[in-house]
Amino acid sequence: MAILSGIGGDRRGATVVEFALISLPAIAMMCGLFDLGYRQYVATQVQDSLDRAARRVTVGTGTTAVQLTALVQDSVSAISRDARVVVAPTSYGKFQQIARAEPIVTDKPPLGIYNAGDCFIDINGNGIWDADAARAGTGGSDDVVLYTATVTYPEIMPMRKLMGWSVMTTLTATTMLKNQPYASQAEPATLCH
Secondary structure (H helix, E strand, C coil), X not given: CHHHHHHHHCCCCHHHHHHHHHHHHHHHHHHHHHHHHHHHHHHHHHHHHHHHHHHHHHCCCCCCHHHHHHHHHHHHHCCCCCCEEEEEEEEECCHHHCCCCCCEEECCCCCCCCCCCCEEEXXXXXXXXXXXXXXXXXXXXXXXXXXXXXXXXXXXXXXXXXXXXXXXXXXXXXXXXXXXXXXXXXXXXXXXX
């Protein structure tokens, strides 16, 4: 009994136990905050490099999606060398066409939806009716281009791995610019299928 009362009254190791209880959550919070700050830094760099690359395209055509990706990849690699970047440009003839279906000119029942026998304006020139009139690529003169960059990189603090989640972080940045009007646009054809 005297041994148990001696152990219960001994306070020499209490500081180590208290430090262990407090330091683990504090370190986890600091690592999480550091990772959030790094994520925001990468997101800012991706957006800035995408804006600069897209601006370069608007003053002249001929830049491909591969070249756009390389421009953004170069900037992002300076801060995250294992990052993978994909830039997907889609173009529209006008701002009013963005994320809109190709207009139906002659509508046969059932009305309001495209079906066989309807006539439509083939805005993207692919010969079929589309729910989104976008064209892949950087477009031509006077086109509106939506640039979407997707960046996947490994986190620098393994906090998510400790929870069993993926250590890869994915960010997306978008920008939209209108190409310079250095030539005229062709009028889209009206097709009936």
